Amino acid sequence: xxxxxxxxxxxxxxxxxxxxxxxxxxxxxxxxxxxxxxxxxxxxxxxxxxxxxxxxxxxxxxxxxxxxxxxxxxxxxxxxxxxxxxxxxxxxxxxxxxxxxxxxxxxxxxxxxxxxxxxxxxxxxxxxxxxxxxxxxxxxxxxxxxxxxxxxxxxxxxxxxxxxxxxxxxxxxxxxxxxxxxxxxxxxxxxxxxxxxxxxxxxxxxxxxxxxxxxxxxxxxxxxxxxxxxxxxxxxxxxxxxxxxxxxxxxxxxxxxxxxxxxxxxxxxxxxxxxxx
Amino acid sequence: xxxxxxxxxxxxxxxxxxxxxxxxxxxxxxxxxxxxxxxxxxxxxxxxxxxxxxxxxxxxxxxxxxxxxxxxxxxxxxxxxxxxxxxxxxxxxxxxxxxxxxxxxxxxxxxxxxxxxxxxxxxxxxxxxxxxxxxxxxxxxxxxxxxxxxxxxxxxxxxxxxxxxxxxxxxxxxxxxxxxxxxxxxxxxxxxxxxxxxxxxxxxxxxxxxxxxxxxxxxxxxxxxxxxxxxxxxxxxxxxxxxxxxxxxxxxxxxxxxxxxxxxxxxxxxxxxxxxxxxxxxxxxxxxxxxxxxxxxxxxxxxxxxxxxxxxxxxxxxxxxx
Numbered sequence: 001x002x003x004x005x006x007x008x009x010x011x012x013x014x015x016x017x018x019x020x021x022x023x024x025x026x027x028x029x030x031x032x033x034x035x036x037x038x039x040x041x042x043x044x045x046x047x048x049x050x051x052x053x054x055x056x057x058x059x060x061x062x063x064x065x066x067x068x069x070x071x072x073x074x075x076x077x078x079x080x081x082x083x084x085x086x087x088x089x090x091x092x093x094x095x096x097x098x099x100x101x102x103x104x105x106x107x108x109x110x111x112x113x114x115x116x117x118x119x120x121x122x123x124x125x126x127x128x129x130x131x132x133x134x135x136x137x138x139x140x141x142x143x144x145x146x147x148x149x150x151x152x153x154x155x156x157x158x159x160x161x162x163x164x165x166x167x168x169x170x171x172x173x174x175x176x177x178x179x180x181x182x183x184x185x186x187x188x189x190x191x192x193x194x195x196x197x198x199x200x201x202x203x204x205x206x207x208x209x210x211x212x213x214x215x216x217x218x219x220x221x222x223x224x225x226x227x228x229x230x231x232x233x234x235x236x237x238x239x240x241x242x243x244x245x246x247x248x249x250x251x252x253x254x255x256x257x258x259x260x261x262x263x264x265x266x267x268x269x270x271x272x273x274x275x276x277x
Numbered sequence: 278x279x280x281x282x283x284x285x286x287x288x289x290x291x292x293x294x295x296x297x298x299x300x301x302x303x304x305x306x307x308x309x310x311x312x313x314x315x316x317x318x319x320x321x322x323x324x325x326x327x328x329x330x331x332x333x334x335x336x337x338x339x340x341x342x343x344x345x346x347x348x349x350x351x352x353x354x355x356x357x358x359x360x361x362x363x364x365x366x367x368x369x370x371x372x373x374x375x376x377x378x379x380x381x382x383x384x385x386x387x388x389x390x391x392x393x394x395x396x397x398x399x400x401x402x403x404x405x406x407x408x409x410x411x412x413x414x415x416x417x418x419x420x421x422x423x424x425x426x427x428x429x430x431x432x433x434x435x436x437x438x439x440x441x442x443x444x445x446x447x448x449x450x451x452x453x454x455x456x457x458x459x460x461x462x463x464x465x466x467x468x469x470x471x472x473x474x475x476x477x478x479x480x481x482x483x484x485x486x487x488x489x490x491x492x493x494x495x496x497x498x499x500x501x502x503x504x505x506x507x508x509x510x511x512x513x514x515x516x517x518x519x520x521x522x523x524x525x526x527x528x529x530x531x532x533x534x535x536x537x538x539x540x541x542x543x544x545x546x547x548x549x550x551x552x553x554x555x556x557x558x559x560x561x562x563x564x565x566x567x568x569x570x571x572x573x574x575x576x577x578x579x580x581x582x583x584x585x586x587x588x589x590x591x592x593x594x595x596x597x598x599x
Contacts, residue, residue: 005391006391006394007387007388007389007395007398008388008389008390009359009387009388009393010359010386010388010389017355018386019384020385021385021386024385025382028378029371029373033373036373099501110366111369112365112367112369113369113370113371114370115279115335115365116365116368116370118334118335119333119335119358119363119365120383120386120387121355121356121358121359121362121386121387122353122355122358122386127378227353274337276330276337277330277336
């Protein structure tokens with residue numbers, strides 16, 4: 001540097017050059033702007049709101065039911081509400097994760113900020129990974145941990161019974177894995193395409209259109225993340241099976257979802273390394 | 278080991294870039310000497326921004342090669358960017374950050390060091406571009422000129438060895454332009470400045486070397502004095518009063534004179550004398566003054582306006598194409 005005598009030059013110039021600086025910037029955006037608060041409130045209203053309706057509202061049962069049937073239905077309500085909570089947690093927040101991903105990748109490419117950052121001594125790989133890690137952590141905290149803690153407390157207060165903590169945490173982990181699938185899919189698409197419709201549309205189609213996609217073949221249910229949070233056929237969701245202490249119907253979706261997420265990230269890294277601004 | 282650069286900061290060889298069906302840059306051979314203020318000129322679509330993006334590794338060349346500080350622009354791009362400051366034509370920053378945070382983020386790519394020293398450097402940079410009073414405001418509310426100032430600040434916060442500025446004064450008012458040129462003149466003591474512009478007056482004021490690009494091809498690359506002197510022709514302009522026929526004939530006879538034109542303008546004579554050897558300028562003046570009936574009111578070597586040179590060169594290429 002031309003006239004710098006007081007600073008220590010950063011010499012980290014490998015494939016992770018600039019990572020710590022970009023990761024700090026992404027974390028700043030998550031935690032020192034209102035982003036975390038907005039995400040937390042939106043998902044508390046949507047996801048825990050639905051659980052609250054299920055747990056706290058008075059069910060309107062038909063009058064012809066006898067007491068035993070009435071009691072059976074009332075007993076099933078908390079678990080049904082919990083199942084609904086997990087499905088909504090896994091599917092609605094996935095839409096949020098996809099929108100965040102398109103903002104992280106596509107908006108940066110289209111607005112020119114990615115080109116600006118890439119004019120600094122930063123590697124393309126570090127750019128993508130800083131987003132994947134910081135956003136994953138943001139998603140974990142605002143969409144999973146806070147929602148999970150709130151749901152756990154709601155359930156406890158409503159039923160007087162605590163859910164098994166480790167199993168519940170495991171179920172939340174499965175929901176998180178599903179979100180990472182959709183997030184990394186959108187990141188990958190954002191690195192390939194400049195079309196907002198494509199980057200948002202395809203992951204949402206995969207997420208919400210699972211019943212149509214399963215028409216292609218039931219085997220898709222094994223290699224896609226749906227069964228993590230959604231019951232497929234007569235199989236309960238893996239998350240609910242874990243909470244209820246029943247054997248997991250399969251673990252293939254867990255492994256496949258993790259592998260897909262890694263693959264999407266690798267493709268995003270490769271594609272972004274070839275990006276021209 | 279640092280690659281040798283032989284006092285050249287930028288050195289390109291047949292650098293070429295095609296986009297889909299578009300030849301954006303054709304075989305550019307360009308050398309930028311150290312500590313120069315290098316003006317990179319050309320009409321819209323000439324390939325200036327493409328060249329800058331190739332130099333910074335933001336795009337890959339279709340063929341040819343280039344070096345900055347002796348480093349390859351494709352293989353060693355991150356190393357190069359560690360010594361470069363860059364201002365884009367339409368700079369974009371994170372709108373949720375303030376100017377100070379933007380500079381802190383930028384500095385974070387280049388150096389660690391005592392936090393206080395980094396903050397001092399940021400403050401110094403903000404002062405340099407006149408943004409101290411807006412340093413802690415969100416960039417979202419910045420005007421085009423303020424963004425441009427911030428752009429210059431972030432480009433030089435790292436004490437770059439090479440500043441690449443793409444249209445640095447384009448969106449500034451006359452005062453802002455003046456300030457930017459002042460900053461560039463001050464910085465050239467420490468760094469090489471490579472900048473593209475449409476504003477020829479600015480180039481004429483601050484540049485020492487000029488490159489003209491048109492339709493992706495190099496049209497001229499020369500020190501500005503050489504370019505302004507035109508196509509090698511040495512022309513002196515005189516302004517006289519009196520009877521000039523005798524002296525005109527005398528000058529036209531000289532073997533070192535190519536031609537003489539004299540026009541009467543409001544009782545004066547405007548002369549245009551083309552000579553083959555610039556060392557004969559004093560001889561020319563002596564001859565004119567040797568005739569007592571002629572009073573010399575002005576004598577100067579013709580300097581071409583950069584705009585004339587630019588238009589001649591660009592139009593020359595256009596006509597050549599037709």
